[in-house]
Amino acid sequence: MDRAEKTGLTFAIILLLVFFSLIVYAAKGLKIDIPTCVTDVEPFQEGKLIKHGEKRYELHILARMWFFDFNKGATEIKIPAGSTVDIFVTSKDVVHGVHIQGTDFNIMAIPGTVGYMRVKFEKPGVYHVVCHEFCGVGHHAMQGKIIVE
Numbered sequence: 001m002d003r004a005e006k007t008g009l010t011f012a013i014i015l016l017l018v019f020f021s022l023i024v025y026a027a028k029g030l031k032i033d034i035p036t037c038v039t040d041v042e043p044f045q046e047g048k049l050i051k052h053g054e055k056r057y058e059l060h061i062l063a064r065m066w067f068f069d070f071n072k073g074a075t076e077i078k079i080p081a082g083s084t085v086d087i088f089v090t091s092k093d094v095v096h097g098v099h100i101q102g103t104d105f106n107i108m109a110i111p112g113t114v115g116y117m118r119v120k121f122e123k124p125g126v127y128h129v130v131c132h133e134f135c136g137v138g139h140h141a142m143q144g145k146i147i148v149e
């Protein structure tokens with residue numbers, strides 16, 4: 001190994017350590033949440049909004065051709081500002097995507113699996129939910145609303 005190789009290798013290792021430190025900093029320091037696929041929750045067949053307490057909710061979004069079922073067939077829900085919502089996502093038929101505009105929530109809805117992410121809705125307003133995976137002729141109309149009051 002000559003000097004140039006050693007320098008290159010050292011530089012590459014330092015760069016890896018810097019990148020790894022930045023990932024740890026983003027996760028722990030900035031508390032950036034990464035969406036996950038959960039394995040201990042069975043895929044559900046119906047959308048459901050469950051209230052667990054003051055400003056604490058659990059939302060099961062069922063994506064299907066071609067709408068989002070947020071709560072027993074409803075395509076929009078209302079929650080108070082400042083609510084923390086544990087959001088689970090699955091699909092009844094084909095692959096869909098669920099993006100809640102104005103948040104970091106952006107998860108694929110895959111049949112047979114459940115995606116999860118926690119979102120805190122601080123600001124009042126209408127949060128539009130759109131499908132971001134082409135899922136057929138009704139894809140463009142696939143949308144819902146989360147109304148934060």
Ligand SMILES: [Cu+2]
Nearest residue numbers: 131133135139
């Ligand atoms: Cu779609």
